Amino acid sequence: MDEAKIFLSERDMPQAWYNINPDLPAPLQPPLHPGTGQPLGPDDLAPIFPMALIAQEMSMDPWIDIPDDVMRVLRLWRPSPLHRAYALEEHLGTPARIYYKNESVSPPGSHKPNTAVAQAYYNREEGVTRIITETGAGQWGSALSFACCQFGIICEVYMVRISYDTKPYRRLLMNTWGAQCYPSPSDRTNSGRAILAEDPDSPGSLGIAISEAVEVAAQADDAKYSLGSVLNHVLLHQTVVGLECKKQFEMVGDYPDIICGNVGGGSNFAGVSFPFVKDKLEGRDIQIIATEPTACPTMTRGLYHYDFGDTAQLTPLLKMFTLGHTFIPPPIHAGGLRYHGAAPQISLLVSQGVMEARALHQKAVFEAAVTFARTEGHLPAPETAHGIRAAIDEALKCKETGEEKCILIGYSGHGHFDLAAYDQYLTGDMVDYELPQEAIDAATEGLAEVE
Ligand SMILES: Cc1ncc(COP(=O)(O)O)c(C=O)c1O
Numbered sequence: 001m002d003e004a005k006i007f008l009s010e011r012d013m014p015q016a017w018y019n020i021n022p023d024l025p026a027p028l029q030p031p032l033h034p035g036t037g038q039p040l041g042p043d044d045l046a047p048i049f050p051m052a053l054i055a056q057e058m059s060m061d062p063w064i065d066i067p068d069d070v071m072r073v074l075r076l077w078r079p080s081p082l083h084r085a086y087a088l089e090e091h092l093g094t095p096a097r098i099y100y101k102n103e104s105v106s107p108p109g110s111h112k113p114n115t116a117v118a119q120a121y122y123n124r125e126e127g128v129t130r131i132i133t134e135t136g137a138g139q140w141g142s143a144l145s146f147a148c149c150q151f152g153i154i155c156e157v158y159m160v161r162i163s164y165d166t167k168p169y170r171r172l173l174m175n176t177w178g179a180q181c182y183p184s185p186s187d188r189t190n191s192g193r194a195i196l197a198e199d200p201d202s203p204g205s206l207g208i209a210i211s212e213a214v215e216v217a218a219q220a221d222d223a224k225y226s227l228g229s230v231l232n233h234v235l236l237h238q239t240v241v242g243l244e245c246k247k248q249f250e251m252v253g254d255y256p257d258i259i260c261g262n263v264g265g266g267s268n269f270a271g272v273s274f275p276f277v278k279d280k281l282e283g284r285d286i287q288i289i290a291t292e293p294t295a296c297p298t299m300t301r302g303l304y305h306y307d308f309g310d311t312a313q314l315t316p317l318l319k320m321f322t323l324g325h326t327f328i329p330p331p332i333h334a335g336g337l338r339y340h341g342a343a344p345q346i347s348l349l350v351s352q353g354v355m356e357a358r359a360l361h362q363k364a365v366f367e368a369a370v371t372f373a374r375t376e377g378h379l380p381a382p383e384t385a386h387g388i389r390a391a392i393d394e395a396l397k398c399k400e401t402g403e404e405k406c407i408l409i410g411y412s413g414h415g416h417f418d419l420a421a422y423d424q425y426l427t428g429d430m431v432d433y434e435l436p437q438e439a440i441d442a443a444t445e446g447l448a449e450v451e
Contacts, residue, residue: 002084002252003084003252004083004084004086005081005082005083005084006081006082006083006084006248006249006251006252007079007081007248008079008244008247008248008251009079010075010078010079012079012247013071013074013075013078013079013240013244014066014239014240014243014244015065015066015071016063016064016065016066017063017064017066017236017237017239017240017243018062018063018236018239018242018243018274018275018278019056019059019060019061019062019063019064019232019236019239020235020236020239020270020274020277020278020345021059021060021232021345022060022061022062023062023277023278023281024345024348024349025281025348025349025352025354026348026352028232028319028344028345028348029306029319029344031316031317031318031344032306032316032317032318033316033317034308034313034314034315034316034317037317040316042054042055042058044316045057045316047217047218048214048217048218048224048225049224049225050122050123050125050126050128050224051126052122052125052126053119053122053233056232056233056236057231057232057233058232064236066118066240067121069121069151070117070118070121073117073121073147073150074114074117074240076106076107077105077106077107078240078244079244080101080102080103080105080106080241080244081101081102081105082099082100082101082102082244082245082248082249083099083100083101083102083376083411084097084098084099084252085098085099085100085375085376085409087375087376087377088371088372088375088376088392088395089395090375091371091374091375092392092395092396092399093399094395094396094398094399095398095399095402095403095404096394096395096398096399096403096404096405096406096407097254097404097405097406097407098391098395098407098409099249099254099256099406099407099408099409100376100388100408100409100410100411101241101242101244101245101248101272101408101409101410101411102378102411103241103268103271103410103411103412103413104378104380104381104384104411104412104413104414106143107146108139108142108143108145108146108173109139109142109381109413109414109416109417110139110143110268110381110412110413110414111238111241111267111268111271111412111413112139112140112142112143112144112228112267112413113143113146113147114237114238114240114241114271115228115233115234115237115238115267116140116143116144116146116147116148116226116228117147117150118237119131119144119147119226119233119234119237120144120147120148120150120151120153120226121151123151123153123224123226124151124152124153128153128222128223128224129153129154129222129223130153130154130155130156130220130222130223130224131144131148131153131154131155131156131217131223131224131225131226132156132157132158132213132214132216132217132220132223132224132225132226133155133156133157133158133213133225133226133227133228134157134158134159134160134184134206134209134210134212134213135157135158135159135160135163135170135209135228136159136160136163136206136209136335136336136338136339137160137163137167137170137335137336137417137418138159138163138167138169138170138171138173138174138417139170139228139336139381139413140228140229140336141157141159141170141171141174141179141181142170142173142174142177143228144157144179144226144228145157145173145174145177145178145179146177148177148178148179149177149178149179154178154179154180155174155177155178155179155180156179156180156181156182156213156216156223157174157179157180157181157182158182158183158184158186158192158209158212158213159171159181159182159183159184159209160184160203160204160205160206160208160209160335161183161184161185161202161203161204162203162204162331163335164181164183164184164204165183166420167417169417170417183204184204184208184209184212185202185204185208185212186212188212188216189211189212189215189216190215191208191211191212191215191311191312191314192208192211192212194312195208195311203331205311205328205338206338206339207309207310207311207312207325207326207327207328207339207340208310208311208312210227210309210310210311210314210315211310211311211312211314213225214310214314214315215312215314218314227309228265228267229264229265229266229267229339229343230265230266230267230309230318230320230339230341230342230343230344231343232343232344232345234265234267234343235266235267235270235271235274235343235345235346237271238267238268238270238271238272239270239271239274239275240271241268241271241272241410242271242272242273242274242275242276243275245272245275245408246275246276254406255406256276256286256406256407256408257285257286257287257405257406257407258286258287258288258289258391258394258405258406258407258408259272259273259276259286259287259288259289259407259408259410260289260291260387260388260390260391260394260407260408260409260410261273261289261290261291261386261387261409261410261412262290262291262292262334262337262383262384262386262387262410262412263290263291263292263298263299263337263342263343263346263357264334264336264337264338264339264383265339265341265342265343266290266342266343266345266346266347267343268410268412268413269290269346269387269410270343270345270346271410272408272410273288273355273410274345276288277349277354277355280354281354287356287394288349288354288355288356289355289356289357289358289390289394290346290350290355290356290357290358291357291358291359291360291386291387291389291390292337292342292357292358292359292360292386293329293332293334293337293338293359293360293361293362293365293386293433294359294360294361294362294432294433294434294435295329295330295332295338295362295433295435296323296327296329296330296332296337296338296339296340297323297359297435297440298321298322298323298339298340298341298342299321299342299346299347299350299357299359300357300358300359301323301359301435301440302321302322302323302340302341302342302440302444303321303322303444303447304319304320304321304347304351305319305320305322305444305447306318306319306320306447307320307322307324307325307340307341307447308325309325309341310325311325311326313325318341318344319344319347319348320341320342320343320344320347321341321342321347321350321351322340322341322342322444322447323340323341323440323443323444324340324443324444324445324446324447325340325341326443326446327340327443327444330433330435332362332382332433333362333366333382333418333421333424333430334362334365334381334382334383334385334386335382335383336381336383337382337383337386340443358390360386360389360390361432361433361434362382362430362432362433363425363430363431363432364389365382365385365386365388365389366382366385366421366422366425366430367389367425368385368388368389368392369382369384369385369388369415369422369425370422370425370426371392372385372388378411378414379414379415379416379422380411380413380414380415381412381413381414381415381418382415382418382421383412383413384410384411384412384413384414384415385415387409387410387411387412388409388411391407391409394407395407
Protein backbone atom coordinates (compact mmCIF):
# COMPACT_ATOMS: atom_id res chain seq x y z
CA MET A 1 0.00 0.00 0.00
CA ASP A 2 1.20 3.52 -0.77
CA GLU A 3 2.27 5.71 2.12
CA ALA A 4 -0.47 7.58 3.97
CA LYS A 5 1.88 10.29 5.24
CA ILE A 6 4.53 12.01 3.15
CA PHE A 7 7.37 13.40 5.26
CA LEU A 8 10.05 15.83 4.15
CA SER A 9 13.41 15.78 5.81
CA GLU A 10 14.30 18.87 7.87
CA ARG A 11 17.18 19.34 5.43
CA ASP A 12 14.62 19.87 2.64
CA MET A 13 12.70 22.64 4.41
CA PRO A 14 12.29 25.77 2.24
CA GLN A 15 15.07 28.28 2.96
CA ALA A 16 13.18 31.28 1.53
CA TRP A 17 9.58 32.54 1.51
CA TYR A 18 7.80 33.00 -1.82
CA ASN A 19 6.60 36.59 -2.43
CA ILE A 20 3.69 36.60 -4.86
CA ASN A 21 3.71 40.39 -5.40
CA PRO A 22 5.87 40.42 -8.56
CA ASP A 23 3.81 37.58 -10.09
CA LEU A 24 0.33 39.01 -9.43
CA PRO A 25 -1.75 39.41 -12.62
CA ALA A 26 -2.36 43.09 -11.78
CA PRO A 27 -0.54 45.42 -9.37
CA LEU A 28 -1.87 45.65 -5.81
CA GLN A 29 -3.41 49.02 -5.00
CA PRO A 30 -1.38 50.75 -2.27
CA PRO A 31 -2.57 50.92 1.36
CA LEU A 32 -3.84 54.41 2.21
CA HIS A 33 -3.24 56.54 5.30
CA PRO A 34 -6.34 56.45 7.57
CA GLY A 35 -6.18 60.20 8.16
CA THR A 36 -5.16 61.67 4.78
CA GLY A 37 -6.35 58.99 2.35
CA GLN A 38 -2.92 59.22 0.62
CA PRO A 39 -0.72 56.19 -0.19
CA LEU A 40 1.31 55.07 2.83
CA GLY A 41 5.08 55.27 3.08
CA PRO A 42 7.26 53.10 5.33
CA ASP A 43 7.54 55.87 7.94
CA ASP A 44 3.75 55.90 8.40
CA LEU A 45 3.88 52.28 9.55
CA ALA A 46 7.02 52.62 11.70
CA PRO A 47 5.14 53.38 14.97
CA ILE A 48 3.43 49.99 14.85
CA PHE A 49 5.67 47.58 12.88
CA PRO A 50 9.44 46.90 12.79
CA MET A 51 11.17 48.15 9.62
CA ALA A 52 12.08 44.66 8.40
CA LEU A 53 8.40 43.68 8.24
CA ILE A 54 7.45 46.98 6.58
CA ALA A 55 10.10 46.25 3.93
CA GLN A 56 8.63 42.78 3.39
CA GLU A 57 5.14 44.28 3.15
CA MET A 58 6.22 46.37 0.16
CA SER A 59 8.90 44.08 -1.31
CA MET A 60 8.95 43.09 -4.97
CA ASP A 61 11.72 40.48 -4.46
CA PRO A 62 10.33 37.09 -5.49
CA TRP A 63 12.17 35.21 -2.70
CA ILE A 64 13.02 36.36 0.84
CA ASP A 65 15.50 34.33 2.90
CA ILE A 66 14.25 32.80 6.15
CA PRO A 67 16.64 33.76 8.98
CA ASP A 68 18.39 30.93 10.85
CA ASP A 69 16.81 31.84 14.20
CA VAL A 70 13.36 31.55 12.61
CA MET A 71 14.27 28.18 11.08
CA ARG A 72 15.45 26.99 14.49
CA VAL A 73 12.00 27.58 16.01
CA LEU A 74 10.03 26.39 12.97
CA ARG A 75 11.94 23.10 13.25
CA LEU A 76 10.15 22.40 16.56
CA TRP A 77 7.31 21.06 14.38
CA ARG A 78 8.15 21.65 10.70
CA PRO A 79 8.16 20.20 8.11
CA SER A 80 4.51 19.26 8.62
CA PRO A 81 3.18 16.02 7.09
CA LEU A 82 1.15 15.79 3.89
CA HIS A 83 -1.45 13.06 4.43
CA ARG A 84 -3.25 10.98 1.84
CA ALA A 85 -6.85 10.63 3.10
CA TYR A 86 -7.34 7.02 2.07
CA ALA A 87 -10.07 6.35 4.66
CA LEU A 88 -12.08 9.40 3.59
CA GLU A 89 -11.71 8.46 -0.10
CA GLU A 90 -12.94 4.95 0.64
CA HIS A 91 -15.87 6.21 2.71
CA LEU A 92 -16.95 8.55 -0.11
CA GLY A 93 -16.39 5.89 -2.76
CA THR A 94 -14.67 8.47 -4.94
CA PRO A 95 -12.02 7.89 -7.60
CA ALA A 96 -10.47 11.23 -6.50
CA ARG A 97 -7.19 11.26 -4.59
CA ILE A 98 -7.54 13.48 -1.49
CA TYR A 99 -4.55 14.90 0.38
CA TYR A 100 -4.35 17.27 3.35
CA LYS A 101 -1.43 19.38 4.51
CA ASN A 102 -1.54 19.16 8.27
CA GLU A 103 -0.75 22.43 10.04
CA SER A 104 -2.42 21.24 13.26
CA VAL A 105 0.87 19.68 14.43
CA SER A 106 2.34 23.02 15.60
CA PRO A 107 2.50 23.65 19.38
CA PRO A 108 -0.56 25.97 19.37
CA GLY A 109 -2.35 23.67 16.91
CA SER A 110 -2.64 25.76 13.73
CA HIS A 111 -0.73 27.45 10.89
CA LYS A 112 -0.59 30.73 12.82
CA PRO A 113 2.88 30.29 14.39
CA ASN A 114 4.49 30.21 10.91
CA THR A 115 4.18 34.00 10.88
CA ALA A 116 4.13 34.58 14.66
CA VAL A 117 7.66 33.18 14.93
CA ALA A 118 8.95 35.35 12.08
CA GLN A 119 7.25 38.46 13.47
CA ALA A 120 8.58 37.91 17.00
CA TYR A 121 12.08 37.42 15.57
CA TYR A 122 12.12 40.66 13.54
CA ASN A 123 10.72 42.62 16.49
CA ARG A 124 13.43 41.26 18.78
CA GLU A 125 16.09 42.14 16.20
CA GLU A 126 14.93 45.78 16.35
CA GLY A 127 14.92 45.91 20.15
CA VAL A 128 11.16 45.66 20.71
CA THR A 129 10.37 44.23 24.14
CA ARG A 130 6.55 44.11 24.05
CA ILE A 131 4.17 43.00 21.29
CA ILE A 132 0.47 43.83 21.41
CA THR A 133 -2.16 41.98 19.41
CA GLU A 134 -5.81 40.94 19.27
CA THR A 135 -7.37 37.54 18.98
CA GLY A 136 -10.82 36.17 18.17
CA ALA A 137 -11.26 32.64 19.43
CA GLY A 138 -7.64 32.54 20.59
CA GLN A 139 -5.70 30.73 17.84
CA TRP A 140 -3.66 33.77 16.85
CA GLY A 141 -3.20 34.97 20.44
CA SER A 142 -1.89 31.59 21.50
CA ALA A 143 0.43 31.38 18.47
CA LEU A 144 1.94 34.80 19.19
CA SER A 145 2.26 33.99 22.90
CA PHE A 146 4.23 30.86 21.99
CA ALA A 147 6.45 32.78 19.56
CA CYS A 148 7.14 35.66 21.96
CA CYS A 149 8.02 33.13 24.64
CA GLN A 150 10.64 31.64 22.27
CA PHE A 151 12.26 35.07 21.76
CA GLY A 152 11.93 36.47 25.31
CA ILE A 153 9.37 39.16 24.41
CA ILE A 154 6.36 40.24 26.51
CA CYS A 155 3.05 39.51 24.73
CA GLU A 156 -0.26 41.28 25.45
CA VAL A 157 -3.43 40.03 23.81
CA TYR A 158 -6.85 41.72 23.49
CA MET A 159 -9.29 38.84 23.18
CA VAL A 160 -12.86 39.31 21.85
CA ARG A 161 -15.02 39.35 24.99
CA ILE A 162 -17.44 36.61 23.98
CA SER A 163 -14.58 34.16 23.40
CA TYR A 164 -12.73 35.32 26.52
CA ASP A 165 -15.79 34.35 28.57
CA THR A 166 -16.77 31.16 26.77
CA LYS A 167 -13.38 29.74 25.73
CA PRO A 168 -11.08 29.86 28.76
CA TYR A 169 -8.67 27.16 27.57
CA ARG A 170 -6.96 29.14 24.81
CA ARG A 171 -6.57 32.01 27.27
CA LEU A 172 -4.93 29.62 29.72
CA LEU A 173 -2.63 28.41 26.97
CA MET A 174 -1.57 32.04 26.38
CA ASN A 175 -0.98 32.50 30.12
CA THR A 176 1.07 29.30 30.23
CA TRP A 177 3.39 30.73 27.54
CA GLY A 178 3.65 33.83 29.74
CA ALA A 179 1.29 36.25 27.92
CA GLN A 180 -1.24 38.71 29.39
CA CYS A 181 -4.75 38.40 27.99
CA TYR A 182 -7.46 41.10 28.36
CA PRO A 183 -11.13 40.90 27.35
CA SER A 184 -12.04 43.36 24.56
CA PRO A 185 -13.69 45.88 24.67
CA SER A 186 -11.67 46.83 27.75
CA ASP A 187 -11.41 50.00 29.82
CA ARG A 188 -7.66 50.13 29.08
CA THR A 189 -7.99 52.08 25.78
CA ASN A 190 -9.98 55.00 24.34
CA SER A 191 -11.40 52.69 21.65
CA GLY A 192 -12.55 50.15 24.24
CA ARG A 193 -14.01 52.79 26.59
CA ALA A 194 -16.00 54.35 23.71
CA ILE A 195 -17.61 51.02 22.89
CA LEU A 196 -18.32 50.23 26.58
CA ALA A 197 -19.95 53.65 27.06
CA GLU A 198 -22.47 52.73 24.35
CA ASP A 199 -22.89 49.10 25.35
CA PRO A 200 -21.40 47.93 28.66
CA ASP A 201 -22.24 44.32 27.72
CA SER A 202 -20.69 44.45 24.24
CA PRO A 203 -19.58 40.95 23.15
CA GLY A 204 -16.74 42.60 21.22
CA SER A 205 -15.53 41.90 17.69
CA LEU A 206 -12.22 41.42 15.93
CA GLY A 207 -12.50 44.96 14.52
CA ILE A 208 -12.82 46.42 18.05
CA ALA A 209 -9.98 44.30 19.44
CA ILE A 210 -7.66 45.41 16.60
CA SER A 211 -8.46 49.06 17.43
CA GLU A 212 -7.46 48.48 21.06
CA ALA A 213 -4.20 46.70 20.23
CA VAL A 214 -3.14 49.26 17.59
CA GLU A 215 -3.92 52.11 19.97
CA VAL A 216 -1.75 50.67 22.76
CA ALA A 217 1.15 49.87 20.41
CA ALA A 218 1.07 53.28 18.67
CA GLN A 219 1.29 55.12 22.00
CA ALA A 220 4.13 53.10 23.57
CA ASP A 221 7.85 53.47 22.80
CA ASP A 222 8.81 49.93 23.74
CA ALA A 223 5.90 48.15 22.03
CA LYS A 224 4.82 47.23 18.50
CA TYR A 225 1.65 45.74 17.07
CA SER A 226 1.36 42.39 15.34
CA LEU A 227 -1.34 41.13 12.98
CA GLY A 228 -2.01 37.44 12.36
CA SER A 229 -3.48 37.66 8.87
CA VAL A 230 -4.48 39.94 5.96
CA LEU A 231 -1.18 41.81 5.38
CA ASN A 232 1.31 40.83 2.66
CA HIS A 233 4.16 39.96 5.05
CA VAL A 234 1.89 37.62 7.04
CA LEU A 235 0.81 35.75 3.91
CA LEU A 236 4.46 35.65 2.80
CA HIS A 237 5.53 33.84 5.99
CA GLN A 238 2.81 31.24 5.46
CA THR A 239 4.19 30.18 2.07
CA VAL A 240 6.43 27.59 3.77
CA VAL A 241 3.25 25.49 3.83
CA GLY A 242 2.72 25.37 0.06
CA LEU A 243 6.45 25.18 -0.69
CA GLU A 244 6.81 22.08 1.50
CA CYS A 245 3.67 20.69 -0.05
CA LYS A 246 5.03 21.00 -3.58
CA LYS A 247 8.13 19.01 -2.64
CA GLN A 248 5.96 16.38 -0.95
CA PHE A 249 3.84 15.98 -4.08
CA GLU A 250 7.03 15.59 -6.11
CA MET A 251 8.09 12.76 -3.77
CA VAL A 252 4.96 10.77 -4.66
CA GLY A 253 4.74 11.90 -8.30
CA ASP A 254 1.39 13.66 -7.91
CA TYR A 255 0.12 17.24 -8.30
CA PRO A 256 -3.21 18.86 -7.25
CA ASP A 257 -5.97 19.54 -9.79
CA ILE A 258 -8.03 21.24 -7.08
CA ILE A 259 -6.96 23.12 -3.92
CA CYS A 260 -9.59 23.74 -1.21
CA GLY A 261 -9.16 25.84 1.89
CA ASN A 262 -10.73 28.42 4.16
CA VAL A 263 -10.32 32.18 4.19
CA GLY A 264 -10.71 34.27 7.34
CA GLY A 265 -8.19 37.02 6.68
CA GLY A 266 -6.58 34.78 4.06
CA SER A 267 -3.25 33.72 5.56
CA ASN A 268 -3.54 29.91 5.69
CA PHE A 269 -5.07 29.73 2.23
CA ALA A 270 -2.36 31.97 0.82
CA GLY A 271 0.21 29.74 2.51
CA VAL A 272 -0.97 26.51 0.99
CA SER A 273 -1.98 27.89 -2.41
CA PHE A 274 0.37 30.71 -3.49
CA PRO A 275 3.26 28.47 -4.62
CA PHE A 276 0.67 26.65 -6.81
CA VAL A 277 -0.93 29.95 -7.92
CA LYS A 278 2.49 30.74 -9.39
CA ASP A 279 2.21 27.61 -11.55
CA LYS A 280 -1.37 28.49 -12.49
CA LEU A 281 -0.31 31.97 -13.62
CA GLU A 282 2.38 30.27 -15.73
CA GLY A 283 -0.30 28.20 -17.48
CA ARG A 284 -1.00 25.14 -15.32
CA ASP A 285 -4.65 24.15 -14.96
CA ILE A 286 -5.61 24.19 -11.24
CA GLN A 287 -8.97 24.97 -9.66
CA ILE A 288 -8.41 27.00 -6.48
CA ILE A 289 -11.44 27.19 -4.17
CA ALA A 290 -11.46 29.70 -1.29
CA THR A 291 -14.29 29.00 1.15
CA GLU A 292 -15.98 31.21 3.73
CA PRO A 293 -19.11 31.05 5.94
CA THR A 294 -22.49 32.21 4.60
CA ALA A 295 -22.72 34.16 7.88
CA CYS A 296 -19.68 36.28 6.94
CA PRO A 297 -19.64 36.17 3.13
CA THR A 298 -16.81 38.64 2.54
CA MET A 299 -15.65 37.38 -0.87
CA THR A 300 -18.97 36.15 -2.26
CA ARG A 301 -21.20 39.09 -1.24
CA GLY A 302 -18.86 41.87 -0.08
CA LEU A 303 -17.63 44.81 -2.14
CA TYR A 304 -14.12 45.03 -3.65
CA HIS A 305 -13.34 48.41 -2.20
CA TYR A 306 -10.96 50.35 0.05
CA ASP A 307 -11.87 49.89 3.73
CA PHE A 308 -10.41 50.06 7.21
CA GLY A 309 -9.17 46.91 8.92
CA ASP A 310 -10.74 47.86 12.26
CA THR A 311 -13.85 49.39 13.77
CA ALA A 312 -12.28 52.60 15.13
CA GLN A 313 -10.70 53.45 11.72
CA LEU A 314 -7.13 53.49 13.09
CA THR A 315 -5.60 51.06 10.57
CA PRO A 316 -4.63 51.89 6.98
CA LEU A 317 -7.28 51.58 4.28
CA LEU A 318 -6.77 48.43 2.18
CA LYS A 319 -8.26 47.56 -1.21
CA MET A 320 -10.00 44.31 -0.43
CA PHE A 321 -13.27 42.43 -0.39
CA THR A 322 -15.13 43.81 2.62
CA LEU A 323 -18.50 43.72 4.34
CA GLY A 324 -17.73 47.09 5.95
CA HIS A 325 -15.58 47.73 9.03
CA THR A 326 -18.62 48.11 11.31
CA PHE A 327 -20.02 44.71 10.29
CA ILE A 328 -20.47 42.32 13.24
CA PRO A 329 -21.12 38.79 11.95
CA PRO A 330 -23.56 36.36 13.55
CA PRO A 331 -22.02 34.13 16.24
CA ILE A 332 -20.99 31.12 14.13
CA HIS A 333 -18.45 28.69 15.57
CA ALA A 334 -15.70 29.33 13.03
CA GLY A 335 -14.48 32.35 15.03
CA GLY A 336 -11.41 32.76 12.80
CA LEU A 337 -13.64 33.32 9.76
CA ARG A 338 -15.69 36.11 11.36
CA TYR A 339 -13.71 39.02 9.85
CA HIS A 340 -15.23 41.73 7.65
CA GLY A 341 -12.32 41.86 5.17
CA ALA A 342 -10.03 39.54 3.22
CA ALA A 343 -6.33 39.95 2.40
CA PRO A 344 -5.64 42.34 -0.52
CA GLN A 345 -3.57 39.66 -2.34
CA ILE A 346 -6.36 37.06 -2.01
CA SER A 347 -9.00 39.66 -2.93
CA LEU A 348 -7.10 40.58 -6.09
CA LEU A 349 -6.77 36.92 -7.14
CA VAL A 350 -10.49 36.33 -6.54
CA SER A 351 -11.43 39.50 -8.43
CA GLN A 352 -9.24 38.36 -11.35
CA GLY A 353 -10.81 34.89 -11.40
CA VAL A 354 -7.58 33.06 -10.48
CA MET A 355 -9.30 31.81 -7.32
CA GLU A 356 -13.01 31.11 -6.92
CA ALA A 357 -14.88 31.93 -3.71
CA ARG A 358 -17.56 29.69 -2.21
CA ALA A 359 -19.77 30.34 0.86
CA LEU A 360 -20.86 27.41 3.05
CA HIS A 361 -23.47 26.89 5.77
CA GLN A 362 -22.12 25.81 9.15
CA LYS A 363 -24.28 22.68 9.51
CA ALA A 364 -22.92 21.32 6.20
CA VAL A 365 -19.44 22.28 7.36
CA PHE A 366 -19.82 20.38 10.64
CA GLU A 367 -21.24 17.39 8.82
CA ALA A 368 -17.99 17.34 6.83
CA ALA A 369 -15.95 17.82 10.02
CA VAL A 370 -17.60 14.83 11.68
CA THR A 371 -17.20 12.69 8.54
CA PHE A 372 -13.51 13.61 8.52
CA ALA A 373 -13.09 12.80 12.24
CA ARG A 374 -14.85 9.45 11.79
CA THR A 375 -12.68 8.45 8.83
CA GLU A 376 -9.28 10.13 9.14
CA GLY A 377 -9.49 10.37 12.93
CA HIS A 378 -8.23 13.94 13.20
CA LEU A 379 -10.71 16.49 14.57
CA PRO A 380 -10.58 19.64 12.42
CA ALA A 381 -11.07 23.20 13.64
CA PRO A 382 -14.42 24.62 12.44
CA GLU A 383 -12.49 26.99 10.14
CA THR A 384 -10.54 24.09 8.64
CA ALA A 385 -13.72 22.10 8.09
CA HIS A 386 -14.86 24.65 5.47
CA GLY A 387 -12.08 23.48 3.14
CA ILE A 388 -12.92 19.87 3.94
CA ARG A 389 -16.57 20.47 2.97
CA ALA A 390 -15.53 21.87 -0.41
CA ALA A 391 -13.11 18.97 -0.96
CA ILE A 392 -15.79 16.39 -0.15
CA ASP A 393 -18.20 18.12 -2.54
CA GLU A 394 -15.58 18.02 -5.31
CA ALA A 395 -14.73 14.38 -4.56
CA LEU A 396 -18.44 13.50 -4.80
CA LYS A 397 -18.59 15.24 -8.19
CA CYS A 398 -15.68 13.00 -9.28
CA LYS A 399 -17.71 10.01 -8.11
CA GLU A 400 -20.48 11.01 -10.53
CA THR A 401 -18.20 11.78 -13.46
CA GLY A 402 -15.59 9.10 -12.80
CA GLU A 403 -12.79 11.68 -12.93
CA GLU A 404 -9.67 10.77 -10.94
CA LYS A 405 -8.80 14.25 -9.76
CA CYS A 406 -6.17 15.06 -7.15
CA ILE A 407 -7.60 17.28 -4.39
CA LEU A 408 -5.51 19.12 -1.80
CA ILE A 409 -7.01 20.45 1.45
CA GLY A 410 -5.32 23.15 3.52
CA TYR A 411 -5.74 21.61 6.98
CA SER A 412 -5.20 24.77 9.00
CA GLY A 413 -5.73 23.52 12.56
CA HIS A 414 -7.26 21.09 15.04
CA GLY A 415 -10.54 21.58 16.85
CA HIS A 416 -9.61 20.35 20.33
CA PHE A 417 -10.71 23.64 21.88
CA ASP A 418 -13.90 23.73 19.81
CA LEU A 419 -15.68 20.74 21.26
CA ALA A 420 -18.60 22.85 22.51
CA ALA A 421 -19.32 23.58 18.84
CA TYR A 422 -19.20 19.88 18.01
CA ASP A 423 -21.55 19.27 20.94
CA GLN A 424 -24.03 21.76 19.51
CA TYR A 425 -23.89 20.06 16.13
CA LEU A 426 -24.21 16.55 17.55
CA THR A 427 -27.20 17.47 19.73
CA GLY A 428 -28.98 19.08 16.75
CA ASP A 429 -28.94 22.59 18.24
CA MET A 430 -26.83 24.23 15.54
CA VAL A 431 -28.46 26.83 13.28
CA ASP A 432 -27.52 28.17 9.84
CA TYR A 433 -27.35 31.89 9.06
CA GLU A 434 -28.10 33.49 5.69
CA LEU A 435 -27.56 37.22 5.83
CA PRO A 436 -30.38 39.31 4.38
CA GLN A 437 -29.19 41.71 1.65
CA GLU A 438 -30.30 44.67 3.82
CA ALA A 439 -27.74 43.70 6.50
CA ILE A 440 -24.95 43.73 3.93
CA ASP A 441 -26.17 46.97 2.33
CA ALA A 442 -26.32 48.63 5.75
CA ALA A 443 -22.78 47.55 6.68
CA THR A 444 -21.20 48.58 3.36
CA GLU A 445 -23.13 51.85 3.08
CA GLY A 446 -20.59 53.87 5.07
CA LEU A 447 -17.51 52.75 3.13
CA ALA A 448 -14.88 55.41 2.49
CA GLU A 449 -15.45 57.55 -0.59
CA VAL A 450 -12.21 56.44 -2.19
CA GLU A 451 -12.58 53.63 -4.74
C1 LIG B 1 -7.49 27.01 12.49
C2 LIG B 1 -7.71 28.27 11.73
N1 LIG B 1 -7.92 28.20 10.42
C3 LIG B 1 -8.14 29.30 9.69
C4 LIG B 1 -8.20 30.56 10.27
C5 LIG B 1 -8.52 31.73 9.38
O1 LIG B 1 -7.52 32.70 9.34
P1 LIG B 1 -6.65 32.93 8.05
O2 LIG B 1 -7.59 33.15 6.91
O3 LIG B 1 -5.80 34.11 8.31
O4 LIG B 1 -5.83 31.72 7.86
C6 LIG B 1 -8.00 30.69 11.64
C7 LIG B 1 -8.05 32.01 12.27
O5 LIG B 1 -8.03 32.18 13.45
C8 LIG B 1 -7.75 29.51 12.37
O6 LIG B 1 -7.53 29.60 13.69
